[in-house]
Amino acid sequence: MANGTAKPPGLAFSRETFAKLTPGPFLQAHLQQPEPIRPNGRSLDAFRTPTIHTGSLSHSNGSAVVRLGDTAIVCGVRAEILLASDIPHPPGEDTSEDDLVERLGLLVPNVELSTGCSPGHLPGNPPSTVAQALSYRILSLLHTSNLINADDLRILYTEPASEDDLPDEGSKVVTKAFWALYIDVLCIALDGNPFDAAWAAVISALKSTQLPKAWWDPDREMILCSPLATETHGLRLDDIPVASTFAVFSTGSALKQRSEAESWVLADPDGFEEDVCSETVTAVARSDDGGVGSITRLEKSGGGAIGKAAMGRCVHMAQQRWREWQGVLHGG
């Protein structure tokens, strides 16, 4: 200013600039208020409300679109036939039903993040570490929760009694083939917490999956499928686990005293919060018969701010979330 009378413009940033320049202190300023409110307007333990649409893909056996705030995930299930005679090392008779699905690899989930869903994942690139880790976590959770019953995936054939069989032996039922389910998960928009949304999409798609009636034709020696929609059958998923992810924002650092560190647990983090928080907790809750909620999986890594007590609170919130999801899953 030439004359020096005009007031110089104040050095104040807009909210967006503050968030871009120093995301950590921006989030901390929000959380340090007497009533902590996150930058996205939610309270610390508020999850985003899910919306689910099933059966929108007409060419797959089952499909679902799940939206969790600005995270949107599409999942399609495609069933293919695996002939029992094509299995190179068939598992022995002693393999339990639960292990069979895992041993034969009948469930093949694949998570695709390279769709242009977020600036962090370039479209057209090979699957990133995050995408591969997500695929594996979903596969592992499908197996540990024993969600899919191997009996639902069998294609059985009752062998007619031949002459050289003993007459008192009944007809023998053999498994001629299995249905293998290819579960493709596409993330079309990513704003944090891909695991919860992807898992919700997978279970809703599996719930809506209809397998055609299939039988072994002994004359043609092949599996035939019925084209009739009325002759399909679904999968029995009775006890559906629900995943809840929490991010932990901590002010602790190697340059500070340990006692100065403060930390907050943020339920269902969005993309901005995920970038600032290094520590995450994922709890997968199951049915709570008798008031004691059962847990299928509990994962935590990335820092030391969360102790036993805070983990307990996360598990309680996850069990609360399980109850909320039951309404959404059974309603949709």
Place this chain on the structure above:
Amino acid sequence: MGPDISHHPLQGADGSVTFSSNLCSILAAANGPVEVQRRDELPEEAAVEVNIRPPSGVSGPRERWLESVVAAVLRSVLHLHMHPRTLVQITLQITKAPSSTLKGAIRDVALLPSLINASFLALLDGGLPLRSTVAAVFLAVVGMGEVREDPSEKELAGCKSVHGLAYNNHGDLLLSESSGSFDLAEWENIADQAEETCRAAMAPLDEDGVVMKGTMSSGPWLRQELTDKAQAAVAWREAT
């Protein structure tokens, strides 16, 4: 008495260690701080890269996931701000894995504590600046709710749940990976036992090198390792 550890088996790496527990063996190598690729470079701290090689075949999604878990734990153990714009690289070759007849999730959780212990010892051998000492432990709930530390494969075949936990010397929980069917009370009980075991691994020794407190089966193996390492480092002074 604790896991089988041998120091510096590799001449080329900055730090290396072979770590054998009941269920698995791992050959770990740590290099750092080394030059970092432009796209991985961080302006304020060192990048951490973990590579896991399976005993046979090529690595896949499973190894990518294990790598991301191990890297997350190591980031909270290393003094990364001391070497900005560099890379700390850890390579973990699994030489013996739990039997493939076990369920996949059990094998993963069984492997993680050994991976953490091996990479921590490799970082220590490589002389990288560390914030804290970390010990990891593998626990399983077998039979009628009995908690078994470092169980055998036979016990694992029929177990209800498996838990891999890591604590540092301040008693902070750095890793918790649990799978199976359990409830909160069970997990809290396991966390207590794991913390006690991890503390026992780092428990101070008295003059004769005998355990002062903690009568856990594996004893203060980590403290013993650190003491031996420190004594070997100053051996030249005593020799002159």
